[in-house]
Amino acid sequence: MSFSLDQYLQDLELIVNIDSGSKNSKGINQVADFFIERYQRLGYLTEKTTNANLMAVNGDYDNYDVLLIGHMDTVFPEGTAVERPFRISGNRAYGPGVADMKSGLLLMYYSLKAMQEEGLDRDLAICVVLNSDEEIGSKKSIPLIKELAQKSKVALVLEGARNVASLVLERKGIAGYHLNFTGIAAHAGVEPEKGASAVVELAHWVSELNELNDLAAGTTVNVGVIEGGTAANVIAEQARATVDLRFKTEAAREKVETVMEDLKNNPRVKGVNVEVIRHGIRPAMNPSAETMRLVERVQEIGQRLKLDLNWIASGGGSDANTTAGLGIPTIDGLGPVGANPHSKNEYLELDSVKLRSTFLTEIISACRDFKGKRPE
Numbered sequence: 001m002s003f004s005l006d007q008y009l010q011d012l013e014l015i016v017n018i019d020s021g022s023k024n025s026k027g028i029n030q031v032a033d034f035f036i037e038r039y040q041r042l043g044y045l046t047e048k049t050t051n052a053n054l055m056a057v058n059g060d061y062d063n064y065d066v067l068l069i070g071h072m073d074t075v076f077p078e079g080t081a082v083e084r085p086f087r088i089s090g091n092r093a094y095g096p097g098v099a100d101m102k103s104g105l106l107l108m109y110y111s112l113k114a115m116q117e118e119g120l121d122r123d124l125a126i127c128v129v130l131n132s133d134e135e136i137g138s139k140k141s142i143p144l145i146k147e148l149a150q151k152s153k154v155a156l157v158l159e160g161a162r163n164v165a166s167l168v169l170e171r172k173g174i175a176g177y178h179l180n181f182t183g184i185a186a187h188a189g190v191e192p193e194k195g196a197s198a199v200v201e202l203a204h205w206v207s208e209l210n211e212l213n214d215l216a217a218g219t220t221v222n223v224g225v226i227e228g229g230t231a232a233n234v235i236a237e238q239a240r241a242t243v244d245l246r247f248k249t250e251a252a253r254e255k256v257e258t259v260m261e262d263l264k265n266n267p268r269v270k271g272v273n274v275e276v277i278r279h280g281i282r283p284a285m286n287p288s289a290e291t292m293r294l295v296e297r298v299q300e301i302g303q304r305l306k307l308d309l310n311w312i313a314s315g316g317g318s319d320a321n322t323t324a325g326l327g328i329p330t331i332d333g334l335g336p337v338g339a340n341p342h343s344k345n346e347y348l349e350l351d352s353v354k355l356r357s358t359f360l361t362e363i364i365s366a367c368r369d370f371k372g373k374r375p376e
């Protein structure tokens with residue numbers, strides 16, 4: 001396959017050195033424009049939405065054999081790329097977003113380019129979607145991703161891999177909650193009987209929610225941030241908490257939400273009112289029977305490439321949760337190998353890039369005759 005690592009790394013340097021934090025619309029637009037130009041060179045039809053999400057398709061199709069998904073945003077603030085720009089040391093490349101997931105975006109492009117050069121994509125309908133807000137929950141891009149996924153037989157997500165033989169098949173669902181406690185303020189020494197402490201009620205919630213952790217079932221509940229009160233001698237009128245819930249099934253999520261509803265309706269501290277706001281949700285990515293048929297195909301490809309595949313279940317979410325939640329056969333973790341995402345020690349393993357490109361190309365090709373969920 002025609003794949004030039006030198007060219008790939010030159011392009012990677014360009015896009016890693018563009019800061020594109022989720023709120024940095026200038027940087028995200030620059031990354032989007034980079035890919036628009038590249039995909040147009042391949043003759044793809046491209047479209048950039050108002051939220052700077054990018055779509056590229058290799059023809060004017062109603063439905064797609066495969067939907068390829070990546071995100072252009074990173075978790076890093078403006079100035080990071082100047083502070084620690086792209087660099088290569090030995091077999092590793094460093095820089096903000098190098099593994100999560102600018103190398104994946106480019107792997108997708110270079111693989112599609114190689115497929116086109118060799119005529120391997122001729123009877124394949126391919127749709128690429130690059131989104132701009134994955135790191136903050138994909139809120140603005142989920143409608144587009146859902147719309148495209150529903151027209152696709154298969155969804156492939158290019159998040160980074162842990163090693164050349166690993167792919168992601170399961171991801172936990174994620175829900176986030178804001179809890180607002182409103183009590184009654186009073187002088188804590190003079191007339192405490194007139195008060196209702198929002199802080200005490202919050203403390204009760206923290207210990208009750210903590211009891212819901214069930215590692216065997218894959219449920220984690222973390223009250224990650226709390227704040228409340230104004231002074232030691234004032235019974236607290238206000239308190240707040242934020243909660244992160246990870247779950248494997250809808251039933252597990254509902255169980256936690258039922259407990260919250262119960263706690264809300266039966267406050268331990270009379271007079272405290274609690275507001276529960278769910279501010280984000282991603283369904284769990286669980287492999288369906290159709291996904292398992294796709295896995296079998298990928299398994300065969302892995303054997304041909306002498307990759308002893310390991311299928312990973314991750315506690316972290318991605319856009320794969322969204323497509324799998326719709327019942328579309330989905331595989332994630334198809335990017336090159338990297339480590340330490342979201343940290344300054346993030347790196348990409350250079351010797352994984354070419355092999356992962358071959359692997360991806362073969363998987364995309366296999367989507368040709370895969371009968372997925374999409375009606376023919």
Ligand SMILES: [Zn+2]
Pocket residue numbers: 071100101134159160
């Ligand atoms: Zn990512």
